[in-house]
Amino acid sequence: MVRSSTPANDPRYDNRWKMPGYTGHICSVSETIAATPVAAQRKAFFRNGTEMDPSAVDPTPQPWRDACNNSQLHKKHIPDLLWPTICEGTKPYHGKDRNSSLCLGDPRFEMKVTHYKDTHVHPKLQSSLWKPTNNLKDHTFDLCTMTEEEREHIYEKMLNKVGETKLQHIEDNLRLRFAAKLNTAGNNNGFRLLKLFQNFDVAKTGAVEIHEFRKAMNSFGLQLPEEAEIAMFAKFDVDHNGTLDYKEFVAHFVEGEYLDLGFSAVASCDVRQMANTQRLSHTTEIMGKKLKERFMQITSQTTTQMFMDTFLRLDEEKTGKVDREMFAKGMAELNLTFSPSELEYIFSCYDGEESGLCYSHFAADFCPNFHDSVMDPRRNPLTRHFVE
Incomplete structure (x- = not known):
């Protein structure tokens, strides 16, 4: 007979010593008691919200233990309405507006x-x-309103205060910033540089004052002291009138080609008109050359004859000329389309009297195989039926 190794009176194995709700997990006595049916029902009763826990409703005041959370120590004074005429209001002075x-x-x-x-x-x-x-006109020295003697005194004082070495260092830094904003790819960056100065040139005079010059320098990332700004301004104020011609200012730091690209709009009227005339003449030459190359590629002896047949048919009055609408219609029949600028160029060349385009002169220049026999209806059987 094998004897059991379990003691008969061992409370760890005898069911008589087992506590209600004990599952074998070794834990503290408080956790074991909380798992009993009575404690579990009491906890669920509070969790459902049907009754508050007495400890949460009436906490024991212990301000000596937690003074920071004691609300009695942090109550502010609320003014009374003892004198309504001089009282600021019933709102507490510490109350923050929502x-x-x-x-x-x-x-x-x-x-x-x-x-x-x-x-x-x-x-x-x-x-x-x-x-x-800050307002735009926030500079201490309004150089435009000063007299010439006062302006000269301020210029000389600030130039001596800054010195040539520091002023040269500022110029080198500004030259690097101008070079970073400009690029050889085109005049896009030059145009931005122009617009930058024009934004500060409110009066559109081509010159800026000292407060506008400060804003322009800040936009380049140069926040100079007041004496350095006036010294730089004085160096480029050639006329000593309190204003700075920003084209001359930029010309000191930027190469000539960038200056022409970026500042063509601030030139004089005569210079702009001459430049526009040269540009238009150059554009006209290029357009005429491209049109002739285009006709050389698509025309031949047969197409030249078709070209003249089309316009002889459209020219009902047999004047040898067609208007703009009829010319575009004839070109559309030959599957040729022109842009408005190209039409303007063609009629400006072959419609000098504004009476219509002479299509024989146009064919002589643009059609490579054009000759007089094409226009002679008696020699050409294709155009004989157009003769009255």
Whole structure:
């Protein structure tokens, strides 16, 4: 007979010593008691919300243990309405407005007496949130309103204060920034440079004042001291009238080809008119050459004859000329289309009196196999039926 190794009175194995709800997991006594049916029902009763836990309803006040969370120590004074005429209101002075924010401003502050008026403005007090904080004319020295003696004194004082070495360093830095903005690919960057100065040239005079010059330098990333700005301004103010011709200023830092590309719009009227005339004449020559190459590729003796047959048929009055609409219609029948600029060029060359395009002269220049026999209806059987 094999004797059992389990003791008869061992509480670990005898069911008489097992606690209700005990599953064999070794845990603390508090967890074991919480798992019993009575404690579990009591906990579920509170969790369902039908009754509050007494410990949560009436906590024991112990301010000496947690003074930071003691609400009695942090109550603010609320003013009484003892004198309604002089009382500011029933709202606590510490109460924050619900509409207050960093973007919209804080109405608790008087913006005329605090620093908030410079960096933190309510939208009701200004037209746009994107309006710059500092006014454009915020320079200390208004050189345009000074007399010539005062301006010369300021220029000499600032040039001596900055010195030639520092001024040359500023010029080198500015030359590098101009070179970074310009490119040999075209006049796109030159046009941007022009528009940059024209944006600050409010009066469109071709010159900028000292406060506009400061804004332009800031846009290039140069935030110079006041004496350096005036020294740079004085060096390029050749006329000493308080304004700076920005074309002359940029010409000192930019090569001539970039200057012509970027600043052609600020030249004089005569220069612009002469440049436009040369450009138009050059464009006209190129257009005429391309049109002739185009006709050389598609025309032959047969197509030349078809060309003349078409226009002899369209020219009902037999004047030898056609108008713009009839010319475009005849070209469309030959599967040839022209742009408005090309039509303008053709009629400007072959319609001098504005009475119509002489298609025989046009064919003589653009059709390679054109000769007089094509236009003679008595020799040409294809055009004989057009003769009255």
